[in-house]
Amino acid sequence: MTVDAVARSHVAAPHGTTPLVARLRSVLRPDQVRDGVSEVNLYRHDASNLVGHASVVCFAESTDDVRAIVLVANEFGVPFVARGSGTGLAGGAVPMGGAIVVSTAKMNRILSVDPVNRVAWVEPGVLNLDLSKQIAHLGVHFAPDPSSQQTCSIGGNVANNSGGPHCLADGVTSAHIHAVEAVLPDGSVTVLGGEEPEPAGYDLRGVFVGSEGMFGVATKVCVKLMANPPGVATMLLDFADVADGAQLVSDIIADGIVPAAVEMMDQLCLRAVEAFIHAGLPVEQAAALLIEVVGLPAAVAAQVERIGELAGRRNVGGVRVAADDAERALLWKGRKSAFGAIARIKPNYYLHDTVVPRHKLPEVLEQVYEIAARHELLVLNVFHAGDGNLHPLLVYDAREPGVVERVHAAGDEIVRVSVAAGGVLSGEHGIGLEKRDLMPLMFSEIDLAAQADLRRAFDPRCLSNPDKVLPSPAGCGDIHSIPEGAWV
Amino acid sequence: MSLDDAIGAFAAQVGPNGPVTITGLGTRGGPVVGVRTVRAPSGIEWIQPAEMTIRCGAGTPVADVDAALAEHGQCVVIADFGTIGGALAVGHSDVRRLSWGPVRDTVLQLRYVSAAGEVVKAGGPTVKNVSGFDLCRLMVGSRGTLGFLADVILRTRPRPTHEQWYSSRRDPWALLGELYRPTSVLWDGTTSWVLLDGHPDDLRGQAAGSELVAVDTPPDLPPHRWSVAPSTLTELRDEPAGTFVAEIGVGIVHRSRPAPPAEPDPETVELHRRIRDEFDPAGRLNPGLDVLAVT
Ligand SMILES: Cc1cc2nc3c(=O)[nH]c(=O)nc-3n(C[C@H](O)[C@H](O)[C@H](O)COP(=O)(O)OP(=O)(O)OC[C@H]3O[C@@H](n4cnc5c(N)ncnc54)[C@H](O)[C@@H]3O)c2cc1C
Numbered sequence: 001m002t003v004d005a006v007a008r009s010h011v012a013a014p015h016g017t018t019p020l021v022a023r024l025r026s027v028l029r030p031d032q033v034r035d036g037v038s039e040v041n042l043y044r045h046d047a048s049n050l051v052g053h054a055s056v057v058c059f060a061e062s063t064d065d066v067r068a069i070v071l072v073a074n075e076f077g078v079p080f081v082a083r084g085s086g087t088g089l090a091g092g093a094v095p096m097g098g099a100i101v102v103s104t105a106k107m108n109r110i111l112s113v114d115p116v117n118r119v120a121w122v123e124p125g126v127l128n129l130d131l132s133k134q135i136a137h138l139g140v141h142f143a144p145d146p147s148s149q150q151t152c153s154i155g156g157n158v159a160n161n162s163g164g165p166h167c168l169a170d171g172v173t174s175a176h177i178h179a180v181e182a183v184l185p186d187g188s189v190t191v192l193g194g195e196e197p198e199p200a201g202y203d204l205r206g207v208f209v210g211s212e213g214m215f216g217v218a219t220k221v222c223v224k225l226m227a228n229p230p231g232v233a234t235m236l237l238d239f240a241d242v243a244d245g246a247q248l249v250s251d252i253i254a255d256g257i258v259p260a261a262v263e264m265m266d267q268l269c270l271r272a273v274e275a276f277i278h279a280g281l282p283v284e285q286a287a288a289l290l291i292e293v294v295g296l297p298a299a300v301a302a303q304v305e306r307i308g309e310l311a312g313r314r315n316v317g318g319v320r321v322a323a324d325d326a327e328r329a330l331l332w333k334g335r336k337s338a339f340g341a342i343a344r345i346k347p348n349y350y351l352h353d354t355v356v357p358r359h360k361l362p363e364v365l366e367q368v369y370e371i372a373a374r375h376e377l378l379v380l381n382v383f384h385a386g387d388g389n390l391h392p393l394l395v396y397d398a399r400e401p402g403v404v405e406r407v408h409a410a411g412d413e414i415v416r417v418s419v420a421a422g423g424v425l426s427g428e429h430g431i432g433l434e435k436r437d438l439m440p441l442m443f444s445e446i447d448l449a450a451q452a453d454l455r456r457a458f459d460p461r462c463l464s465n466p467d468k469v470l471p472s473p474a475g476c477g478d479i480h481s482i483p484e485g486a487w488v
Numbered sequence: 489m490s491l492d493d494a495i496g497a498f499a500a501q502v503g504p505n506g507p508v509t510i511t512g513l514g515t516r517g518g519p520v521v522g523v524r525t526v527r528a529p530s531g532i533e534w535i536q537p538a539e540m541t542i543r544c545g546a547g548t549p550v551a552d553v554d555a556a557l558a559e560h561g562q563c564v565v566i567a568d569f570g571t572i573g574g575a576l577a578v579g580h581s582d583v584r585r586l587s588w589g590p591v592r593d594t595v596l597q598l599r600y601v602s603a604a605g606e607v608v609k610a611g612g613p614t615v616k617n618v619s620g621f622d623l624c625r626l627m628v629g630s631r632g633t634l635g636f637l638a639d640v641i642l643r644t645r646p647r648p649t650h651e652q653w654y655s656s657r658r659d660p661w662a663l664l665g666e667l668y669r670p671t672s673v674l675w676d677g678t679t680s681w682v683l684l685d686g687h688p689d690d691l692r693g694q695a696a697g698s699e700l701v702a703v704d705t706p707p708d709l710p711p712h713r714w715s716v717a718p719s720t721l722t723e724l725r726d727e728p729a730g731t732f733v734a735e736i737g738v739g740i741v742h743r744s745r746p747a748p749p750a751e752p753d754p755e756t757v758e759l760h761r762r763i764r765d766e767f768d769p770a771g772r773l774n775p776g777l778d779v780l781a782v783t
Binding site for chain 1: 536537538539540561562579580581585589590592593602606607608609610612613614615616617618619620621622623625626628629630634645646647649661664665668669686687688689690693694713715716717718719735737738739740750752753755756758759760762763765766767779780781782
């Protein structure tokens, strides 16, 4: 279909609906297809600052619905984009080129749970925390726990290969997905991977996880569940020098201990959170580490002791071990409410996501502070220190003239120093639109061409969430449009 | 010669045309017979214990990697025979998979030589990374049909300081339910074997609580692997004991006869065809090998 024909399919017929919308209404119930301007506008963005343009929003309730929408998209040559909860931070769910938004919010059933073999089948719109809550009585949980877990969907977790504090020892989403039923970009339906451990052929499951909605729409997900640990110890260690805390992270790992979680908060973050939740956090210190070790009693006790010893050699200030579940919950609340807390400092924030080798944490953190200072910006750091996953949070007031440009310039530098330190562009938020044009920092043209080959194998017409991840028009003939709010 | 130079030489050997096959130590099936054969570079480039990562040529024997990592109290989740490249190309997991996870989760970054004879990098050097599509997982298990592995950066893990096999007459699913993260639970229809690692006091506590008896070795595993949904393993109760060893909670059944060929659906077959067409249009890499047909 030509560009003109695509444009025509968006032009409203005299009675107010476009041919595309009319066709979608003929394959779904009419109330599942929404084209009111104000409603459609709600789906122009995700949790990033990027804004695109959708033609229509469809609320799928089943695999058949998704398939029907994708077939209509193929018929009209119009792109489509799967959307879970829209909490993505890289613009992954931002619709480009008047795409059809396929919302999975109504596909939110837990289909089956096998507590013996520890697997469950769920629909993609199930919210991450809802899943773990609903299976808690079986003594199991879904390990990936993004800080957004109250609102993000399993489908979004799969598409972004999301992480969370407790992914340090247990791995990010990909390690917890056995199979995905997907509607492929041409409308065919298949199961990638399987409950069996070694399905024949290529690891298509592994390839789909982290494909940011560009390889089709996940309609059912088979997840791995983990046994709840019999013992947990949660420690808060504080430091007068950020570098000491950062160094301790490497010391612990080099000692052969892989805690369940190692999170760091710096002083500005500690202060913001303390004002918010009053947990008795060490607000006079430069940084604190929240460390959790889990397992059987002797192992937990030995690791707590050893971590204390190692911390002593790095000039630790206080070592607080949560005495009970209530105190543990309070400490975690501190970590997880960081985003709510910072809203009290400035109205806007830009959250970055890069990874550096653990031993480079002290050095790169130093650079992050320097960059923010030079651009006259406030930066808070609250991040997954255990795997070197930095989350510098630039806080600002967008009404201040020129500040947005400074935020973007600082962000760009932060990404560049991370990659230059032997790190990567993104640890868990994905590339999406946000970092698409920075991909050449990590990959050569040859490397990127191979990624484009894979994309083409799944989606020869480039209808599934076009314009994302790959920087140059990737053999699809799609000329990248620049979304509003882009900074690269 | 540095590893990077060796990779360049390896790419030149693979070249841009003509059928070519690759071999490691030949422990996992070896090369395609009758085709020009190449070998991947070998040697450990570095180990970073505090990052828990290692970089080596794909031709490096797993045993060398294991011995070098042992000095740092670490190991990789790859069964100890053949080469790293061979193990990754085949993608079969070790009996510790129940707790340690599959082989595919160990690769952080890899380089491969493409059908065009070019060196392609996938993934990144850090333990966490979602930059771009996951070509690493595409390559693991692809049996050299999409590219020949040249070098890899692998995630390591702490080497257990205390590890013990046990046996028991108890039902393996009961053991799976009551033990905390056993490393392996095997069953031959009569006897269960359990591998535990961790703090010695915890091992003693778990063993006593579940009436486990320490043994020196696990059972011998019959040579063929069947991959089935773990929930279907209960059907083995109807089969003669001793003809199989099943990995409970995982779904690998070791048997003396080969598994029947897989029956992939047409959409899966078509996706495989399209991927192979994109990566190796002439079908020159390991020619004739059908990844959907091998077991
Ligand atoms: C305050 C805050 C904290 C966060 N903390 C973390 C964190 O700790 N760790 C982390 O990893 N992320 C974090 N995120 C980012 C975000 O929550 C995750 O990326 C999450 O997995 C996105 O889920 P979602 O349902 O909102 O997806 P969306 O934003 O709706 O979509 C994200 C991507 O997934 C695709 N997609 C969605 N559903 C499907 C489907 N069914 N099939 C195919 N593709 C699909 C979309 O097309 C898009 O490309 C945070 C975000 C916020 C706002």
